[in-house]
Amino acid sequence: MVASFPLCNLIGLVTALGLIAVEVIAIMAVFIDRDGVINRNRPDHVKSWGEFEFLPGVPEAVSRLTRMGHDVFVISNQAVVNRGIVSRETVDEINRRMVEEIERWGGRIAAVLICPHRPEEGCSCRKPMPGLLTEAQRTHNVDLSEAYLIGDFPSDMEAAQRVGCTPILVLTGRGEDAFRSLPAQRQQEYLIAADLQDAIDLIEPRERLKNCAVSLEETAAT
Ligand SMILES: [Mg+2]
Numbered sequence: 325m326v327a328s329f330p331l332c333n334l335i336g337l338v339t340a341l342g343l344i345a346v347e348v349i350a351i352m353a354v355f356i357d358r359d360g361v362i363n364r365n366r367p368d369h370v371k372s373w374g375e376f377e378f379l380p381g382v383p384e385a386v387s388r389l390t391r392m393g394h395d396v397f398v399i400s401n402q403a404v405v406n407r408g409i410v411s412r413e414t415v416d417e418i419n420r421r422m423v424e425e426i427e428r429w430g431g432r433i434a435a436v437l438i439c440p441h442r443p444e445e446g447c448s449c450r451k452p453m454p455g456l457l458t459e460a461q462r463t464h465n466v467d468l469s470e471a472y473l474i475g476d477f478p479s480d481m482e483a484a485q486r487v488g489c490t491p492i493l494v495l496t497g498r499g500e501d502a503f504r505s506l507p508a509q510r511q512q513e514y515l516i517a518a519d520l521q522d523a524i525d526l527i528e529p530r531e532r533l534k535n536c537a538v539s540l541e542e543t544a545a546t
């Protein structure tokens with residue numbers, strides 16, 4: 325009895341601290357697919373930095389997300405790696421230079437997460453599987469239910485939906501074709517944006533309303 329009391333208290337305290345810590349450091353994340361959203365899609369794949377071309381307004385858009393307080397993750401299927409078309413080192417080098425360029429505009433990328441597997445390998449990280457998202461949840465304490473995923477393909481949208489992220493389909497890259505080929509009901513499940521800038525225009529008021537609701541609750545509680 326004497327010994328169990330402090331132990332109970334200790335567990336209670338640790339649990340309480342854990343809850344507080346989760347609340348304080350849970351990350352507001354925006355996941356962005358790379359090809360067709362950040363850079364121009366190439367039917368023959370981006371095989372070098374010379375072939376990487378930012379879509380208009382993208383570095384500015386990412387810096388806006390950073391200023392809004394979001395952690396930005398780039399998530400990308402790069403089966404070209406395991407198909408032997410582009411080496412992992414080259415893909416990493418392209419992504420490193422992309423991040424550097426975004427930083428020059430004041431944006432920050434928390435992490436670039438890629439799946440190198442071919443579809444037939446049946447991995448858990450190739451979108452529409454949500455492995456890259458759950459990896460960010462694990463390594464960066466992302467609250468997936470509060471996160472957005474911006475992509476140009478149904479597999480992006482599906483990955484988001486599997487873990488409760490809000491899916492935003494942009495019409496750049498393969499997005500316009502993807503949108504046209506979706507059944508009407510599926511079209512309504514996603515937010516639709518012209519491009520990355522436009523996607524952030526959708527996120528901003530939703531986040532402001534959310535914060536507004538939180539402070540109203542706080543006011544009511546006091
Ligand atoms: Mg894409």
Ligand SMILES: [Zn+2]
Pocket residue numbers: 439440441447448449450
């Ligand atoms: Zn994979």
